[in-house]
Amino acid sequence: MxxxxxxxxxxxxxxxxxxxxxxxxxxxxxxxxxxLGAEVAWLVQPDEFxxxxxxxxxxxxxxxxxxxxxxxxxxxxxxxxxxxxxxDVSRVxxxxxxxxxxxxxxxxxxxxxxxVATALLECAGLLPRQRRVFLSYKRNEARHAAxxxxxxxxxxxxxxxxxxxxxxxxxxxxxxxxxxxxDSDVLLMLDTQTYFESRWTxxxxxxxxxxxxxxxxxxxxxxxxxxRTATASxxxxxxxxxxxxxxxxxxAAVERICLQLEEVRSESHAVRNVNxxxxxxxxxxxxxxxxVGIGQHKSIHLLLPDGKDLVVYPTVGVPTSASLHxxxxxxxGKTVAVLYDHVGILPSWQAHMDWLGEHxxxxxxxxxxxAAWQFADWEA
Amino acid sequence: MAALFLSASxxxxxxxxxxETASPFLIQCAVRELVIATIRTHRIVWGGHPxxxxxxxSICEDLGVAYSNSVVLYQSRFFEDxxxxxxxxxxxxxxxxxxPNDREASLLKMxxxxxxxxxxxxxxxxGGMDGVQTEYQLFRQFHPAAPVLPVAAPGGAAFDLAQRxxxxxxxxxxxxxxxxxxxxxxxxxxxxxxxxxxxxRPTVP
Numbered sequence: 147m148x149x150x151x152x153x154x155x156x157x158x159x160x161x162x163x164x165x166x167x168x169x170x171x172x173x174x175x176x177x178x179x180x181x182l183g184a185e186v187a188w189l190v191q192p193d194e195f196x197x198x199x200x201x202x203x204x205x206x207x208x209x210x211x212x213x214x215x216x217x218x219x220x221x222x223x224x225x226x227x228x229x230x231x232x233x234d235v236s237r238v239x240x241x242x243x244x245x246x247x248x249x250x251x252x253x254x255x256x257x258x259x260x261x262v263a264t265a266l267l268e269c270a271g272l273l274p275r276q277r278r279v280f281l282s283y284k285r286n287e288a289r290h291a292a293x294x295x296x297x298x299x300x301x302x303x304x305x306x307x308x309x310x311x312x313x314x315x316x317x318x319x320x321x322x323x324x325x326x327x328x329d330s331d332v333l334l335m336l337d338t339q340t341y342f343e344s345r346w347t348x349x350x351x352x353x354x355x356x357x358x359x360x361x362x363x364x365x366x367x368x369x370x371x372x373x374r375t376a377t378a379s380x381x382x383x384x385x386x387x388x389x390x391x392x393x394x395x396x397x398a399a400v401e402r403i404c405l406q407l408e409e410v411r412s413e414s415h416a417v418r419n420v421n422x423x424x425x426x427x428x429x430x431x432x433x434x435x436x437x438v439g440i441g442q443h444k445s446i447h448l449l450l451p452d453g454k455d456l457v458v459y460p461t462v463g464v465p466t467s468a469s470l471h472x473x474x475x476x477x478x479g480k481t482v483a484v485l486y487d488h489v490g491i492l493p494s495w496q497a498h499m500d501w502l503g504e505h506x507x508x509x510x511x512x513x514x515x516x517a518a519w520q521f522a523d524w525e526a
Numbered sequence: 527m528a529a530l531f532l533s534a535s536x537x538x539x540x541x542x543x544x545x546e547t548a549s550p551f552l553i554q555c556a557v558r559e560l561v562i563a564t565i566r567t568h569r570i571v572w573g574g575h576p577x578x579x580x581x582x583x584s585i586c587e588d589l590g591v592a593y594s595n596s597v598v599l600y601q602s603r604f605f606e607d608x609x610x611x612x613x614x615x616x617x618x619x620x621x622x623x624x625x626p627n628d629r630e631a632s633l634l635k636m637x638x639x640x641x642x643x644x645x646x647x648x649x650x651x652x653g654g655m656d657g658v659q660t661e662y663q664l665f666r667q668f669h670p671a672a673p674v675l676p677v678a679a680p681g682g683a684a685f686d687l688a689q690r691x692x693x694x695x696x697x698x699x700x701x702x703x704x705x706x707x708x709x710x711x712x713x714x715x716x717x718x719x720x721x722x723x724x725x726x727r728p729t730v731p
Binding site: 198199200352353355356358360361372373374375376377378379410413414417418420421422424425427428488489490491515 | 536538550551552553554555558559562575576577578580581584585588589700701702703704705706709
């Protein structure tokens, strides 16, 4: 398998810090069926770190007095998340280079390697709760294959949304469906003969496209692809890989789909992120503010034209009151906002968010495509 | 309102080498970011594509802009038996006459009508196959001074065009920051006087 994610350790970690971090990160990615140093690139104190824009990437910077020089401005400009770590939060000035001081630092005494590992994995989108897949299929045609894929993908620590498993009986079906789709990186489409004849599956496919979610189309041997699916990535099934009696897929086919899913997911996550952050950067620069960089929890650090700090927390999918609460508690004393992409969010939910935004004063919502106007209006 | 010509399609196997460099997902992303970055300042004029038209319609709906006013589709009557159902839902399709039994001549007629519009101020190319070169040349012929933006990273004929025009560096050929590319382009077009109006504020529903 090719490299799918890129992680780097910069600055001057001690051997003990490096070994501990490597062990925890290695264990975490092996649960996804990947190997640190193979599918997940692991660069320790490289001379240069310029990950591909098409792969999710993040770096941790271990500060120390006189740590090795590294071209941090280039990395920050490319919107690669960099997590500064200090031995003691009172030593930021001594240990952390100027370029990183606007970004919230992790205090190593508070949680050690485990906390650094979690923060790093989160920035690369590699926590299990961030790996979201939506299974879209026609029940009468692909129910057994869907259940089989649900099990296989869940075993690789993806959060899979399957309508029959994931919605409690009393919940509003349509709203739930939409929201879970918006939260996903990939729509796994089981393209059987009459996929587009159902209003539900048709709508799921259309929304995924509008939302910039990657579609992996599993191509049933007897189906003729619709011209609508041309933007989807393709996983082909051979006739002998589908059991006509049970509707089950062969193990080899399931394995192949899982691998392809991981590739499609990494690219989808990375490309959506690059463009979401770019919309914020365009917004702040068009009002003559400054983009500083990306830190913990993927927070985007900005300087308003008057020199004040602004921390923006992006949410993938549908933001909730918890997103506002987290933003406020993660950056006490700072001006904070929650960034989201409002394309695809239900009008009823948007109305609820607007209402909530009016009543929760310490944090605000920012729509990615309207960032320029919202920053211009900012009463810091 | 200024208009923008969009040439976007997904290369298919068996029709040239274009599918070898094409990433359907990146074509989807680039079109999405283009619509988000330009739909409030430009009318988008294009030939339609069955996999992209419904997506543009959905994005317009979510951004609160009227698809039927913001997008103008051209279609040759030569393909009458294959028109997508969306054509009937919106009153924004301009049909051009077919040249009987001549696919290429029918297409040319449609392209001349579409690219000869005098409200076009720029052209964007994403993905695509043989038609890209024809559309580029026609656009140049009708609008010699208007900016042209081939988006390279999603591949296809737009990648070839970007290389041929030679004004892109290696990084640009792989750049998937479409929001950044279109933001810079739109600012440049505005400075060049292409679309002189200021960026209108979105209406709050």
